[in-house]
Amino acid sequence: MRGIRLQRPQINPIIVREVRTRMRGARPYVVLTVFLALLALTGVGIFQLMAQQARFGGVLLSAQVGQGLFKGLAFVELLLVVFLAPAMTSGAISGEREGLTYDMLLATPLRPEQVLWGKLVAALSYLFVLIFAAVPVFSVVFVFGGVEPLALLKALALLVMTTIFFGTLGLFCSALLQRTTRATVVVYALVLLLLGAPLLLAMVWGQFSSPPGQAPPPSLVYLQPFSALMAITTITPSAGQEMNFFGYGDPVSGLPFLMLLWPGVIHYGPAGPIVVPVYRATLIFYGLLTVLLGWATAHLMLPGRRWRPRRSDLGFVLLLLVIGLAAYAWRDWWYVAPPRMG
């Protein structure tokens, strides 16, 4: 055979290329600046709100300020991530088709999984830059106290997992629909459905349950990232039940929208309110769905005979099995059913 001796690519070429171009031009810096400015403004706003309430005679503990800030910042950041992640990936594969570089890419020995992985990592790495650049903003919380570092880590894990899942959803739509505009429209429709449908169902659940008035089950909001975040950021008071569940000036008691996130997460039982840790199931199901979507996307990227079994399918099956088995083994950890009310 003519030609030179060749070996497998070492670093994924797509990642190298995307990383080279990702930070070129003013746009990435503008997005980063706006992102951090929005977060900082949120923090200042929450602090002002609480300080105002304290001026009108409320009893305000420093810890409550910390908790309020944590909650507010985490929600805004999750909101930004949920809407940025699909935007970053919905053009990743369709863009190659539209940019007429897809054939050139397919003509190389790169495998679809490599392209997929490269695209995902490249898009997510920028989002991770946003998330991690915001960590210093979050650290303001510790000035006031009231939030344990573990809660911050949980919130970070949820942010990262949500980014990965919504990013993969964008990639899947991009590969399926082959046109960036169509993919973007569809992925946002899916995002809205994922965010809105569980909340709407939870709102009307009591009217249709038997006996009527039942609280919606936590499983209803497993895929709702904001409900999961609610479960993380609602800090259960450790010192007795007489303390207010939500402090003064807590954004949850101030913003009616956030109250919609209670059902399925906060249950009022005979022993007082409890927080169901739905975020654990969210992490697991996002993991499973990410692998499934990635698997489908890898097949969708093939030029012909897309659904013929491939060797890489084994990897995906293995990954699914590992997550599935782990979820089964630790089902007591994530499957928490609240006590039924009479």
Place this chain on the structure above:
Amino acid sequence: MRVCRCHHKGTHAMTPAIETVNLTRRYGRMVALDHLNLTVARGSIYGFIGPNGAGKTTTLRLLAGLIEPTSGEVRLMGQRLIPGGGQRLVGYMPDFFGVYDDLRVWEYLDFFARCYGLEAARRRRTVDELLNLVDLADRRNAYVQSLSRGMQQRLCLAHALVHDPPVLLLDEPASGLDPRARVELRELLRTLRDMGKTVLVSSHILSELAEVCNEIGIIDSGKMIVSGPVEMVRRQLAGSTRLRIRVLRGLETARALLQQLEATPEEELPRLRGVRADPSDEAVVLVEVEESGEERQAALLTRLVQAGVVISEFRAQAENLEELFLRLTTAE
């Protein structure tokens, strides 16, 4: 590795670079390619010519392993091609190619070199060599989107060469190029041939290729009409010759005589098929004659001179490839 080496172990040096056996590709009911048997010898520049929609791009995509044939097979350098992904024996330049924005010229080549798994030192050397080959060394750090169409075309050609493939597939490389860029492209193709590459280049415009190719194939509606060395194709197709006669004096006499000969053929004269005036030159009469020897053509000249016609020019004009192509691909 996508090329099966299980068969054809004794790959002969003279096996063709490209060989297709009854290659057929259907899109639904439409037959894009119908039992195509294409053979391209090693080291040749093969012009693959046909009107738009004839099946050229389908053929090239099949050869590049980007799509699978409905039936039939492709052999590259004697090895059977297993489609379904990239393979290393061909470099493929698509008809419509894209460039990545915000990527520098050297990074563009570096990216594809990485895709083929070239290690760092080799990659640097290859990028330098290719930039010199396609004359873009001075634009090394320019952004790809800032290059002219011709430069992008050359860059795209260079991308197809990063893994040093023995076979190059170029789909419509000359389309959209200005005349100077076309000349440069032809030079580049010759250089590639001198480097020992086999080049298959498609076009819907024959004149773009006629000078640089040593073999051509004409395809229409998914079927190969004729294929082989340029001269052979020309001879094979040339069913008639056109005589160009420039008449200084006695144009009317000449016309009348020729028309009479067309109506009543004579044994020792060539059989005339049509007589018409050249629209670009009033004094010229164009005569289509059936393939005939020089002997008969001389006899026709003698007859005209004897009739008192004063002739300043009399020559057989070979039908050019362009016209052959039109005749072949439109006459149905």
